[in-house]
Amino acid sequence: MQQLLNHIKNYSLLSDEAQYALYDCFEQVVLSKNEYLLTEGKICRHLYFLEQGALRGFYNLDGKEITHWFGFEKDFVTSFHSFITQEPAVENIQLLEGSILWSISKDTLSALFNRYHEIERLVRIAYEKYYIRLEERFVNAQFKNATERYQGLLQQTPHIIERVPLGHIASYLGISQETLSRIRSRF
Amino acid sequence: MQQLLNHIKNYSLLSDEAQYALYDCFEQVVLSKNEYLLTEGKICRHLYFLEQGALRGFYNLDGKEITHWFGFEKDFVTSFHSFITQEPAVENIQLLEGSILWSISKDTLSALFNRYHEIERLVRIAYEKYYIRLEERFVNAQFKNATERYQGLLQQTPHIIERVPLGHIASYLGISQETLSRIRSRF
């Protein structure tokens, strides 16, 4: 939990009071490898902070699992679309490693927004960072080829390669596992 | 300007006081076709609301212009990365039609955030919507083929096809103009 409070200082500084309120509202969740944080069709009512571990978001398409994002230490994770709209999730969130998370419900978070302008500001700023990150992934997906995407991954988030099976990574990069294997053999 | 105040009601409702403050802080900008709202290398210091008209964001890659987004009536537009980070923009924003915009500087907006929690909330909610929109485009880019992307465009944003030259649309969809032409001939 201390890690969470520490991490959010990167977004904006909170008063002691607001920090304490946060401290009070997050609950610890411990899950083991392969368990699910969320399954398709359920409404995602929580936002999580990943203190330790790794997980992936994926959905099913024509019988195949499409992994479209990963979460690691210090990431906020949720099924964003479902969390925001409160519609059923189209995706699953599955643990890749045993993990420690901190959870807050949407309702609790909304209540915190009402009480603390500074917490809503923090989230507004967090959104900006996550938006920029997604924008970059979008440009990669749309305008770079398989090799460039893999090299970008190597440079920008090498930890992914070290901790995740190649099948998931291929999916994450939007290429087939075989193609990824061939690209890797050329280095 | 009334259109702007009306539009933001879709995000959240503002007090009269906050609405008046907004009214006070936006300035009208009128530009004609082909003019630039922003050019590569400049820092983007403003957020714009597009009341009437159309524009595109594009960047240069290997001598080609890559159009990666369009703006139309009721869109908030800016070079998001540059506006948030205050680093030089990598993209250009060019008018596709003569347009009427309303502009607010980052500093002015920040001051409004400080004075009105409810305005920061409005922007937080707007970010959520824009994030979800981008997420959808990302999934399309990464996991759908050219034909599916074009059909998605037809269904979800047909107005784009009616108002934008096909060359820009092809780029927006991440395919060559020739391929787009062939896809279109198959309907």
Added chain:
DNA sequence: TTTAGTTTTTGATGAATGTCAAAAATGCCA
């Protein structure tokens, strides 16, 4: 209208990547 510029389409070809099937390598645990 005519003409010049721009946009869109068509054709031929090649490169990048996907798919299916099988082999090889790796990991895990009894």
Added chain:
DNA sequence: TGGCATTTTTGACATTCATCAAAAACTAAA
């Protein structure tokens, strides 16, 4: 330390899409 399951690699072939070049269609101004 085997043996089984999973993950990764390799090979053959098919498909999608890009590229280059040229023709056709469209647009707008003289």
